[in-house]
Amino acid sequence: MVNQRLMKGTIHWLLTVLVIIYLITGFGITEYRIVEPLTFGLLTKSLAQKIHISLEIPFIILLILHIWLLPLLKYFKSKKLRNN
Amino acid sequence: MRKAMTSRGILFLVLFPILVAALIFAVVMDVDETEELGPVEIREYEGKDLSSIDNFRENSIRGPQEIDVESYTLRITGLVANSTSYTYDEVLNRHQHYEKVVTLDCVEGWSVTILWEGLLVRDLLAEAEPLANAEVVIFHAYDGYTTSLPIDYIMDNDILMAYKMNDVILPPERGFPFQLVAESKWGYKWIKWITEIELSDDANYRGYWESRGYSNSADLDKGFFGD
Numbered sequence: 373m374v375n376q377r378l379m380k381g382t383i384h385w386l387l388t389v390l391v392i393i394y395l396i397t398g399f400g401i402t403e404y405r406i407v408e409p410l411t412f413g414l415l416t417k418s419l420a421q422k423i424h425i426s427l428e429i430p431f432i433i434l435l436i437l438h439i440w441l442l443p444l445l446k447y448f449k450s451k452k453l454r455n456n
Numbered sequence: 457m458r459k460a461m462t463s464r465g466i467l468f469l470v471l472f473p474i475l476v477a478a479l480i481f482a483v484v485m486d487v488d489e490t491e492e493l494g495p496v497e498i499r500e501y502e503g504k505d506l507s508s509i510d511n512f513r514e515n516s517i518r519g520p521q522e523i524d525v526e527s528y529t530l531r532i533t534g535l536v537a538n539s540t541s542y543t544y545d546e547v548l549n550r551h552q553h554y555e556k557v558v559t560l561d562c563v564e565g566w567s568v569t570i571l572w573e574g575l576l577v578r579d580l581l582a583e584a585e586p587l588a589n590a591e592v593v594i595f596h597a598y599d600g601y602t603t604s605l606p607i608d609y610i611m612d613n614d615i616l617m618a619y620k621m622n623d624v625i626l627p628p629e630r631g632f633p634f635q636l637v638a639e640s641k642w643g644y645k646w647i648k649w650i651t652e653i654e655l656s657d658d659a660n661y662r663g664y665w666e667s668r669g670y671s672n673s674a675d676l677d678k679g680f681f682g683d
Contacts, residue, residue, distance in 0.1 A: 401564055402515070418669030421563065422681065 497622035537585035562643035574618035596652035603663035
């Protein structure tokens with residue numbers, strides 16, 4: 373149970389952080405004239421785009437886990453109980 | 457019930473004239489206001505659907521530039537036998553015009569298919585007579601933006617420098633007076649507000665976005681990061 377809660381919490385927070393980075397880098401691409409000076413030139417358009425693209429797959433995986441992890445765990449648990 | 461009807465009647469008597477007056481006022485105002493019609497762009501060409509000139513996303517480095525056509529000059533400089541300078545009318549009147557439907561693909565993920573009308577960059581370069589050691593054509597824009605393309609790409613392909621899109625003169629936000637139609641290249645090669653075309657032997661020259669991590673070749677069939 374503790375593991376389930378820990379997993380759920382970890383995925384939740386990872387997804388939150390990822391969504392925030394995804395949004396910021398998205399703005400870094402389309403609104404680079406604002407984002408670049410705001411980040412003191414650290415987040416350039418090309419860097420934002422590289423990060424944004426590299427986050428696509430992790431984002432999809434985390435989103436799927438976020439939606440399906442608990443139902444899947446419950447399903448496997450009930451299956452295990454039935455088998456016992 | 458009768459009292460309620462009376463109240464509704466009074467309300468109607470008050471509101472109805474107001475509504476009629478408001479309607480008349482709106483119609484009169486609408487008739488009096490003369491709206492200036494914008495240029496009418498075409499949206500289909502030889503069976504091909506075209507995007508609108510409003511479908512572009514504004515992503516230039518310093519925002520739209522307003523260029524005074526009276527004082528505008530296009531200079532051809534660098535490794536050429538005849539450095540030349542043209543006014544806007546000279547560019548338009550002295551060269552053959554061509555039309556072509558080409559799609560611009562931006563690295564941001566959007567694209568637009570437009571009927572471009574302009575002149576061949578090759579024709580301009582031919583007049584300037586490039587020297588044998590010229591390898592790269594560097595385009596300079598009014599806002600300080602630069603980009604470059606190999607001279608072979610310009611000479612071997614029908615690369616347009618457009619002054620019209622969808623049969624409409626380029627508006628300032630779209631690059632008036634001239635935008636490069638760098639077909640088969642990513643959007644950052646489609647430089648707007650061109651003021652100078654420089655020929656160079658510096659094969660390693662990198663323009664504004666190219667020096668910030670984007671590919672120098674910018675071929676559409678390859679990624680936009682790298683060489």
